[in-house]
Amino acid sequence: MRKFVYTFILLFTITTLSAQNYSATLANYEVYKAFKGKPLSDKFSNIESVKIVYDLKTKKMYYFNSTLISHHYDFVTNYLSYDQEVETFNKDNYSDTEKSRNYLLGNLNHIKGTEKWIFELAASDRMPIPLIENFYNLVLKSSFIGSNLKFYLNSPEKMEWFVENKFKIPCVKSNYIFNDVTYQEVVPGSTIGILKQYKIKDLENMRPSPDEIIILNGTPDILPDVRGIIVNELQTPLSHLVLLGKNRKIPIMAYTTVFTDNNIKRLISKKVELKIEIDTFYIKETSKKIAQKSVSKKKQLVVDNSVTDLIDLNTIPKKGVNFIGSKAQNMSYLIAISKDITKDLSFKTPENAHAIPFYYYTQHIQKKSISTLINELLANQHKDSTVWINHQLKKIRDVIKKEPIDPELITKLNQTFKNAAFKNFRFRSSTNAEDLDDFNGAGLYDSKTGILGDSTKTFEKAIKQVWASVWDEGSYNERELFEIDQQSIAMGVLVHRSFPDEIANGVIITQNIFRKNFPGITVNIQKGENSVVKPEKGEICEQFTAYYLPSQTKDEEFNVDYTSNSNLNNNEPLLSKKETIRLNLICQKIETLMNRYWKKNRLNPVDIEFKIVGENRDLYIKQVRPFNE
Numbered sequence: 001m002r003k004f005v006y007t008f009i010l011l012f013t014i015t016t017l018s019a020q021n022y023s024a025t026l027a028n029y030e031v032y033k034a035f036k037g038k039p040l041s042d043k044f045s046n047i048e049s050v051k052i053v054y055d056l057k058t059k060k061m062y063y064f065n066s067t068l069i070s071h072h073y074d075f076v077t078n079y080l081s082y083d084q085e086v087e088t089f090n091k092d093n094y095s096d097t098e099k100s101r102n103y104l105l106g107n108l109n110h111i112k113g114t115e116k117w118i119f120e121l122a123a124s125d126r127m128p129i130p131l132i133e134n135f136y137n138l139v140l141k142s143s144f145i146g147s148n149l150k151f152y153l154n155s156p157e158k159m160e161w162f163v164e165n166k167f168k169i170p171c172v173k174s175n176y177i178f179n180d181v182t183y184q185e186v187v188p189g190s191t192i193g194i195l196k197q198y199k200i201k202d203l204e205n206m207r208p209s210p211d212e213i214i215i216l217n218g219t220p221d222i223l224p225d226v227r228g229i230i231v232n233e234l235q236t237p238l239s240h241l242v243l244l245g246k247n248r249k250i251p252i253m254a255y256t257t258v259f260t261d262n263n264i265k266r267l268i269s270k271k272v273e274l275k276i277e278i279d280t281f282y283i284k285e286t287s288k289k290i291a292q293k294s295v296s297k298k299k300q301l302v303v304d305n306s307v308t309d310l311i312d313l314n315t316i317p318k319k320g321v322n323f324i325g326s327k328a329q330n331m332s333y334l335i336a337i338s339k340d341i342t343k344d345l346s347f348k349t350p351e352n353a354h355a356i357p358f359y360y361y362t363q364h365i366q367k368k369s370i371s372t373l374i375n376e377l378l379a380n381q382h383k384d385s386t387v388w389i390n391h392q393l394k395k396i397r398d399v400i401k402k403e404p405i406d407p408e409l410i411t412k413l414n415q416t417f418k419n420a421a422f423k424n425f426r427f428r429s430s431t432n433a434e435d436l437d438d439f440n441g442a443g444l445y446d447s448k449t450g451i452l453g454d455s456t457k458t459f460e461k462a463i464k465q466v467w468a469s470v471w472d473e474g475s476y477n478e479r480e481l482f483e484i485d486q487q488s489i490a491m492g493v494l495v496h497r498s499f500p501d502e503i504a505n506g507v508i509i510t511q512n513i514f515r516k517n518f519p520g521i522t523v524n525i526q527k528g529e530n531s532v533v534k535p536e537k538g539e540i541c542e543q544f545t546a547y548y549l550p551s552q553t554k555d556e557e558f559n560v561d562y563t564s565n566s567n568l569n570n571n572e573p574l575l576s577k578k579e580t581i582r583l584n585l586i587c588q589k590i591e592t593l594m595n596r597y598w599k600k601n602r603l604n605p606v607d608i609e610f611k612i613v614g615e616n617r618d619l620y621i622k623q624v625r626p627f628n629e
Contacts, residue, residue: 022064022079026050026143032110037066039109042278043514043545043563044177045184046112054104054138055080061142063108072105090549096126104135108143109152112279114180117145118172120152123561124549129166136169150176154562156577173571174564178540182256183281184234186242189251190275192290193227195267195283197259207386211290213274215258218537222474223248225481227290228274232258236541237514237563238507238524240443240533243607247440247628248481251276301432301488305362310412311355313494320355325430325492328355330624333597337590338621345586347619350496352420355430358490360409361467369399374471378486390473397468405460413459413495414452422497423452427462429469430492435625439482440607443533444475445491449498467491499620504574504612507532508583509627510591511605512545514563520547521587525575527568542566542574546584555581575612583610583619594624 026032032050039049053062053075062075069075073089076082082089082102092100105125109118119136121127127135136151143149150172153159162171193213200218208214213228219235223244228251235242235254245252253276258264264283273286304323311317311324313332320329335349365371377392417425427448434441446469450462469475470491479486506525513522524532526541535541543563558581565571575583591606609623 020065021068022062022075024061024063024142026063026108026145028144031063031144032108035063035065035067036110037068037070038279039107041515041545041561042185043543043561044109044181045278046181047109047177047279048112049107049109051075052104052106052108052139053080054106054135056098056101056103061138063142072103076103087550090124094122094125094127096128098128098131104131104138106135106139108139108145111177111180113182115148116176116180117148117150118152118177119149120154123155123545124557124559126157126557129161133167133169152177156560156573156580159562159573174562175540175567175571178234178564181234184254185276185278185281186231186235186252186254187245187250188276188278189228189249190273191228191251192271192273192286192288194290195264195270195272195274197268204390205387207384210293213272215264217259221534222477225477226250228252228276230255230258230274232256233537236524236532236535237522237543238509238533238607239535243440243442243533243628244478247438247442253281255281296483298483298485300485301490303358303362303432303488303490305357305359305490307357308359309357310416311357313353313355317355321432323357323359323492324355325358325432325490325494326435326625327428327430327623328492328494329430330435330594331355331494331496333594334590334621334624337593341586341589345582345589347586347621348613350426350499350620350622352417352422352425353494353496354416356409356413356463356493356495358432358492360406360463361470361491361493363406364403364464364467365400367403369403370396373399374486389476393471393473393476396471400468400471401461401464403464405464409463410460417452420452420497423454424498424500425450425452425459425462425495426498427459427466428494428496429466430494431470432488432490432492433475433479433484438628439484440625440628441475441478444472444478445469446472463493466493499611499613502529502611502613503527503617505529505532506541506610508587508608508610509605510587510608511627512547514545518547519549520545520559521584523580523583525566527566527574530568538567540564540567542569544580546580548584558584579612579617579619586619586621590621590624598626 035050036048039047050063051066051072053072064075073086093103093105107120109120119139140149150170153162153171153173193211196212197215200216200220208224208226210225212226214226215230217232219231219233219241231254270285272283275282302322307323313335316332316336331353338347338349373396427450429445446466448462448465450459451457470489504525504527509522512518512520522545524541524543526532532541542565545561547559560580566574587608594606595603605627607625607627611620613620
């Protein structure tokens, strides 16, 4: 079992082999190590890779130094006298026939610390089965790996062939890789701090020091104000922990065996330097200084309480961010896009979408029973006591939910929805402190369901629960960290029909987050209502990137590259290829038009939430916001 590298000091043995740039064979692991580099895509952490070229004309195999030579095209042009442009190279050598090919191109991946070896083609490679099997057997004969070598099914086409029993070579899906991954880069970067270890339940009553790098036995609901975080469970790429960590720009990693790692145990309570990279991490004791955070002026948020009517989001409100919040304003843009888009790119938005303005929240918390408690909290007389702050926050939430709501608001809601085709409505946060360029607020506030005419799940109860979430521990602490003036926070509420019959739900980033400067969207999707952003322990969602290469336009050349498949769906794809193609095109269109509405000078990636609903598998887009890289 190989261990991770923990220090920056590496000892190199200079051999004739390591000076070479390629070899026809891999006689042992030492040869592999001499040629290994990082995979082109960062979709998996803890993977090392060697690229392979087989020359079909000369019948020669080449394993080449994948650190010095990062692309197959670079190798064939510099070492095999290939003289065509890269567009021609891609068109010919990733095609579905041997006739046009000069080469077979692949990757030999190894999961560090295991005996698992993965033979992988690019997801865009249309190599037919006989060539795949021939290529696999050539690798088998020319390497030391033997029966440990498996072929990775990373695209829908290859999965279909496998289901149809067309392969005569051992094949694996993503779960084969995931089951042995022990390390995962969550947010890359380096930091210095005191290494401390906590249990998740400890965070309920105490607060780690801002100078600490903390180790946790799970994924926290509330992200502490610390220098770095190590958790012992793997994360989905678009989980709230990931998004909040990226927003804060603090290094975060997952390491499943962190509590049994003796090298890390020895560093507990010591000042350490931690560096997190895609394929490994480094941690060592240090005497370097811990950089002090600068204190800046509190950020004031805009609150317009002049609007008292419900806002029908079928019409875009002017400067609505100031009186209904970003989420509701963005919904109005989505609705407008859905009306103007061509039929082949059509999508639905949640019906009966309206917004409750800030006015009603502000009116509610100005009641003496509530405002007194908020003023006591913000006086900060017990700012170092986590127990006192959390107790005070709970008191504020309780009284917000206890005080009666303005009956005029409930009358307006009942009147607005009396003839609606739906009775169940979702009430969602739309504050002036979320879905912003510099503060996404992912997962900080609550959404609740209210049922028209119901005596238990009332509209009033749902609204007050959403309002109360302004003063949850996580949302309060996150605003404190970003130095947002707590007195200027205001909560609007986005209201629309709820979705009791969703087949799947997901999150999309309109960027290939695993391979920058490469086209594509990144998708996380899960079966039914099961959460993508806060999955239950043991749940794995489907993750993939989808793209056309610049030279490709035809649907049959559309590429889907799976990182994982849902273990709630028997590791089978949740979307058809046709649905994925359409989803990709719609997302690119939404990205373009949303950036236009936001008056951006360039195309910035967006974060989209969607659902697949009902027997007809209707696509609903329910949210869009800027993606904070």
